[in-house]
Amino acid sequence: MGAHYTKIHCRRQHAIYGILVLMRVKRTHEFEKWFDEQNVKEQAQVDARIQRIEEYDHFGDAKDLGEGLAELRWANGRRVYFTRMFDANGSLVLLVLGGIKNGQKKDIKKARLLVRKYASA
Numbered sequence: 001m002g003a004h005y006t007k008i009h010c011r012r013q014h015a016i017y018g019i020l021v022l023m024r025v026k027r028t029h030e031f032e033k034w035f036d037e038q039n040v041k042e043q044a045q046v047d048a049r050i051q052r053i054e055e056y057d058h059f060g061d062a063k064d065l066g067e068g069l070a071e072l073r074w075a076n077g078r079r080v081y082f083t084r085m086f087d088a089n090g091s092l093v094l095l096v097l098g099g100i101k102n103g104q105k106k107d108i109k110k111a112r113l114l115v116r117k118y119a120s121a
Helices: 029-036 040-056 103-121
Strands: 014-016 020-023 024-027 062-066 071-074 078-087 089-101
Touching: 024 040, 029 040, 029 062, 040 078, 040 089, 062 078, 078 103, 089 103
Parallel strands: 024 089
Antiparallel strands: 014 020, 062 071, 071 078, 078 089
């Protein structure tokens, strides 16, 4: 049977007492290393997606992978793995790792390890 897909989508801006509250997005060292290896066009596409998450809490095409891990997906096979976490300042999105569909199994395994690492830090 087909895979189970979950759309992670919520179009809303958070406003508290008239002040716009943006979704916080943090990047791991591992994500930054992957990001820096992308060309300028690919970086712009990823940045645009992150901006939509920050401003509108809109993830676009995303899939829940279980165990607190999810992926942002692009039609060209690009993947960005992330988790939602909580800290003293509230909710945040942690960008864990990037990759492409062809290396997905290895990337998901590594991303799960990184989620555990950062969750316990």
